[in-house]
Amino acid sequence: MTFSLFLAVLALSGLSYWLGSRQAAAFRANGGRLHSLPSYHGTYLALLSGLPAIFMLLVWISFEEALIRQFVIAGLPDPFGQLHAGELALLMTDVRNMAAGAVPLDVSRPHIIAAVDHYNRLKLISDVMSWVVVLAIGAAGLLLARRKLAPNFRARNSVERIFDVILICSSTLAILTTIGIVLSLVFEALRFFARVHPFDFLFGLTWSPQTAIRAEQVGASGAFGAVPLIVGTLLISVIAMLVAVPVGLMAAIYMSEFMQARVRAVVKPVIEILAGIPTVVYGFFAALTVAPLVRDLGEALGLAVASQSALAAGVVMGIMIIPFVSSLSDDVISAVPQSLREGSYGLGATQAETIRLVLLPAALPGIVASVILAFSRALGETMIVVMAAGLAANLTINPLDAVTTVTVHIAALLVGDQEFDSAKTLSAFGLGLLLFVVTLGLNIIALRVVKKYREQYE
Amino acid sequence: MSNSAEHVFPLRSPQHTAGSSAAAATLPLEPPGAAIVDDQALAPSRHTTTEAETRLRRRYAAQRRFKAYGILAIAIAVASLVWLLVTLLANGITAFQQTYLRLDVTLDPALVDPRGDRSEASIRDGDFGAVVREALRSRFPDVEGRGPLRSLFGLLSEGAQFDVRDKVLADPSLIGTRQKMWVLASTDVDMLRKGFFERTADGGGGGRLNAQQVAWYDALEASGDLELRFNRRFFTNADSREPEMVGILGGVVGSFLTLAVCLVLCFPFGVAAAVYLEEFAPKNWFTDLIEVNINNLAAVPSIIFGLLGLAVFLNFFGMPRSAPLVGGIVLALMSLPTIIIASRAALRAVPPSVREAAYGVGASKMQVVLHHVLPLSMPGMMTGSIIAMAQALGETAPLLMIGMVAFIVGIPQGLTDSATVLPVQIFMWADNPERGFVEKTSAAIIVLLAFLLTMNALAIFLRKRFERRW
Numbered sequence: 001m002t003f004s005l006f007l008a009v010l011a012l013s014g015l016s017y018w019l020g021s022r023q024a025a026a027f028r029a030n031g032g033r034l035h036s037l038p039s040y041h042g043t044y045l046a047l048l049s050g051l052p053a054i055f056m057l058l059v060w061i062s063f064e065e066a067l068i069r070q071f072v073i074a075g076l077p078d079p080f081g082q083l084h085a086g087e088l089a090l091l092m093t094d095v096r097n098m099a100a101g102a103v104p105l106d107v108s109r110p111h112i113i114a115a116v117d118h119y120n121r122l123k124l125i126s127d128v129m130s131w132v133v134v135l136a137i138g139a140a141g142l143l144l145a146r147r148k149l150a151p152n153f154r155a156r157n158s159v160e161r162i163f164d165v166i167l168i169c170s171s172t173l174a175i176l177t178t179i180g181i182v183l184s185l186v187f188e189a190l191r192f193f194a195r196v197h198p199f200d201f202l203f204g205l206t207w208s209p210q211t212a213i214r215a216e217q218v219g220a221s222g223a224f225g226a227v228p229l230i231v232g233t234l235l236i237s238v239i240a241m242l243v244a245v246p247v248g249l250m251a252a253i254y255m256s257e258f259m260q261a262r263v264r265a266v267v268k269p270v271i272e273i274l275a276g277i278p279t280v281v282y283g284f285f286a287a288l289t290v291a292p293l294v295r296d297l298g299e300a301l302g303l304a305v306a307s308q309s310a311l312a313a314g315v316v317m318g319i320m321i322i323p324f325v326s327s328l329s330d331d332v333i334s335a336v337p338q339s340l341r342e343g344s345y346g347l348g349a350t351q352a353e354t355i356r357l358v359l360l361p362a363a364l365p366g367i368v369a370s371v372i373l374a375f376s377r378a379l380g381e382t383m384i385v386v387m388a389a390g391l392a393a394n395l396t397i398n399p400l401d402a403v404t405t406v407t408v409h410i411a412a413l414l415v416g417d418q419e420f421d422s423a424k425t426l427s428a429f430g431l432g433l434l435l436f437v438v439t440l441g442l443n444i445i446a447l448r449v450v451k452k453y454r455e456q457y458e
Numbered sequence: 459m460s461n462s463a464e465h466v467f468p469l470r471s472p473q474h475t476a477g478s479s480a481a482a483a484t485l486p487l488e489p490p491g492a493a494i495v496d497d498q499a500l501a502p503s504r505h506t507t508t509e510a511e512t513r514l515r516r517r518y519a520a521q522r523r524f525k526a527y528g529i530l531a532i533a534i535a536v537a538s539l540v541w542l543l544v545t546l547l548a549n550g551i552t553a554f555q556q557t558y559l560r561l562d563v564t565l566d567p568a569l570v571d572p573r574g575d576r577s578e579a580s581i582r583d584g585d586f587g588a589v590v591r592e593a594l595r596s597r598f599p600d601v602e603g604r605g606p607l608r609s610l611f612g613l614l615s616e617g618a619q620f621d622v623r624d625k626v627l628a629d630p631s632l633i634g635t636r637q638k639m640w641v642l643a644s645t646d647v648d649m650l651r652k653g654f655f656e657r658t659a660d661g662g663g664g665g666r667l668n669a670q671q672v673a674w675y676d677a678l679e680a681s682g683d684l685e686l687r688f689n690r691r692f693f694t695n696a697d698s699r700e701p702e703m704v705g706i707l708g709g710v711v712g713s714f715l716t717l718a719v720c721l722v723l724c725f726p727f728g729v730a731a732a733v734y735l736e737e738f739a740p741k742n743w744f745t746d747l748i749e750v751n752i753n754n755l756a757a758v759p760s761i762i763f764g765l766l767g768l769a770v771f772l773n774f775f776g777m778p779r780s781a782p783l784v785g786g787i788v789l790a791l792m793s794l795p796t797i798i799i800a801s802r803a804a805l806r807a808v809p810p811s812v813r814e815a816a817y818g819v820g821a822s823k824m825q826v827v828l829h830h831v832l833p834l835s836m837p838g839m840m841t842g843s844i845i846a847m848a849q850a851l852g853e854t855a856p857l858l859m860i861g862m863v864a865f866i867v868g869i870p871q872g873l874t875d876s877a878t879v880l881p882v883q884i885f886m887w888a889d890n891p892e893r894g895f896v897e898k899t900s901a902a903i904i905v906l907l908a909f910l911l912t913m914n915a916l917a918i919f920l921r922k923r924f925e926r927r928w
Binding site for chain 1: 517521523525529530535538542546726727731734735745751753757759760761765768774775798823849853854859861881884885900903906910914
């Protein structure tokens with residue numbers, strides 16, 4: 001329905017283009033001197049008829065469902081209209097499914113049948129209205145624009161101004177996304193913090209959202225302490241960095257300073273494949289191969305290792321992060337000017353000494369920045385830990401124990417059925433806000449480090 | 459004396475062996491001052507004493523150690539990759555074949571064609587389960603009693619009846635005849651055939667098959683009635699509860715729809731944003747803000763985009779859960795920074811002379827960009843977009859948030875149908891403890907990696923084919 005309307009709008013636009021360019025050609029045939037080529041007249045008409053119509057269509061799609069929902073709920077008979085939000089949502093899902101024919105009509109509940117009827121009627125009205133309104137707007141745009149057409153009309157300039165606006169709007173999409181993220185996180189997190197004090201959330205030592213639902217009924221909400229999750233996240237990320245930083249850094253140094261260009265052209269992409277492998281694959285690998293291996297090794301050494309140990313998840317995450325460290329470090333090491341190397345060789349230093357005493361200090365800000373970025377990546381990584389770290393919120397720094405992370409719990413809380421007015425579901429947004437703020441902070445610090453301490457050689 | 463020292467330590471710096479610094483100067487063989495201080499020539503130079511030699515030896519050893527660390531690091535990285543790929547291949551390659559049993563199936567008209575009119579509807583109502591069970595029972599006629607019979611039928615998959623039904627649907631004239639047919643075996647039989655189950659001391663297999671079942675298995679295998687055949691289902695089915703019946707088509711179609719939405723949204727917007735920032739934007743606080751935003755968005759964890767999708771698109775706009783449409787929008791927002799950054803690099807690579815020539819013949823600013831700069835930078839933008847799409851294809855976490863993690867047996871038909879995507883399918887299968895799913899998960903990963911490899915190869919091909927040196 002919507003799609004055919006979209007096609008209709010496109011067709012109207014095409015028609016407008018044809019009308020516009022034909023009229024401009026007619027001006028020219030009548031001996032007028034055109035300011036702009038006929039195609040610009042056509043494009044002007046097409047844009048003015050198509051853009052407002054498509055904008056209207058988008059607005060319609062965005063609000064149609066919510067409005068219909070309001071009307072259907074308002075039309076429900078008395079006892080059902082006053083249900084609380086969760087039950088209403090369930091009821092509306094039923095109504096929608098039955099209206100779509102996905103679920104057979106439930107004849108045992110008369111109010112549902114009435115609601116489905118109401119829904120279908122509203123939907124029909126909405127569909128017809130959307131065609132009328134959208135096409136009317138398109139036609140109005142076409143007629144208004146057509147009145148402006150004249151031999152000396154500056155169609156090209158107008159079209160270019162419209163393009164300019166389109167380009168600016170596209171580039172503000174990044175800002176809109178950020179605003180969307182911030183608003184959605186902050187609003188839901190505020191609802192969470194209305195139930196759980198931020199202090200308890202940030203400094204509480206136990207995390208057990210499951211029991212809180214029962215406890216909440218008697219007014220307690222003390223089980224949302226995020227410290228075990230934060231410590232678990234840090235533990236796994238630190239293990240990952242302990243793997244990734246030495247390996248990535250040494251690999252970068254060797255590739256940029258010792259390796260022949262021909263070999264490097266093969267090895268560098270091979271290492272970068274590690275960054276292209278989807279994280280779900282790493283998660284499967286960690287759970288299937290690495291975790292049992294770590295456990296068996298630990299048991300052979302007489303250590304008690306949890307079957308979902310932090311070590312396994314951390315090591316696999318470290319492998320994933322190697323190319324982030326190595327690529328970024330490689331770039332900054334290569335950017336150190338050749339004259340510094342040659343000066344050092346001239347003083348009789350070996351290559352290793354040159355690297356340790358000259359190149360690394362010169363490249364340090366960039367390397368630190370790349371490590372910070374890699375760390376922020378490790379903090380936000382989800383699939384590996386979901387699959388290999390489990391849900392046990394233990395407060396420990398023993399890498400052989402099972403720990404859990406912030407991302408694991410965001411995923412666990414929001415996958416499956418949700419109730420949007422329980423502290424349990426909302427806590428995911430609290431965790432999300434925490435994660436967003438920390439990774440954003442790390443990113444800003446990394447940029448600052450580069451800006452502030454970068455050696456200017458030019 | 460100094461000669462012998464040189465013999466042991468050729469005073470050439472080791473960087474000569476490396477290609478990158480072949481230009482480094484040779485250390486002088488003799489200090490320049492040696493000729494002048496002639497009378498001290500015999501006195502040991504501080505560069506030739508034994509301490510100096512040991513020092514030099516130590517420094518060269520440090521150099522060798524340093525290089526060894528580098529090689530070790532690269533070896534660790536490459537070995538991890540090889541380990542990962544080998545593990546997946548070893549676990550997954552067998553999933554492209556599946557164990558089938560050959561049975562003498564009697565297609566009793568009363569069972570397979572209950573209405574007796576040979577119509578498709580009638581055949582679809584037929585009890586092919588009973589037909590297959592009867593066929594297996596006639597193969598082992600001396601099995602009696604409920605327990606042993608249940609064990610016997612445990613060799614068959616739920617899907618065995620569909621193998622027979624599909625044959626009959628394709629050729630209704632088979633009804634009433636007796637045919638040799640290959641039907642799907644259960645996952646436990648399959649695991650035993652592929653060697654993932656070990657035979658236990660009591661004659662059973664893998665803890666799932668009892669001794670009797672293994673004996674039947676051996677009998678079937680000995681008579682050639684049990685073999686591995688190409689697993690067509692894996693490419694034509696969607697999800698299933700039975701590991702021998704699962705397929706990736708549902709996930710592949712879901713991924714395709716999601717990526718299509720993602721590409722349609724983020725390519726035009728990404729290119730437009732890049733064009734504005736690179737060609738038109740004045741240098742002011744607003745464009746600075748946009749740039750900072752793009753860089754920060756590139757570093758936001760993907761799961762946060764999932765939260766955005768959940769809060770804004772599902773809860774606020776009331777879009778359907780599990781739909782490729784929403785998945786595509788979320789992935790588009792996530793890929794946008796990648797595409798913008800790649801497109802800007804492509805625009806920057808177009809030399810100013812092209813722009814100036816266009817201005818010179820009287821083009822407007824917009825004409826310069828749209829007619830000249832944009833077409834020339836298109837290959838670079840497409841390469842960047844393909845790489846961004848490859849990233850989006852592997853993305854899982856944000857799609858979990860918007861409910862694409864549902865058990866869906868059907869293949870999605872449209873953008874608002876419930877669907878899942880390939881990586882999420884992998885995630886769901888990986889969660890399943892049954893041994894048969896390990897194999898199928900690995901195989902799905904192999905397919906996913908093959909897609910990624912193809913996309914990246916395409917990007918490299920485009921870059922090589924259309925790359926222009928100015």
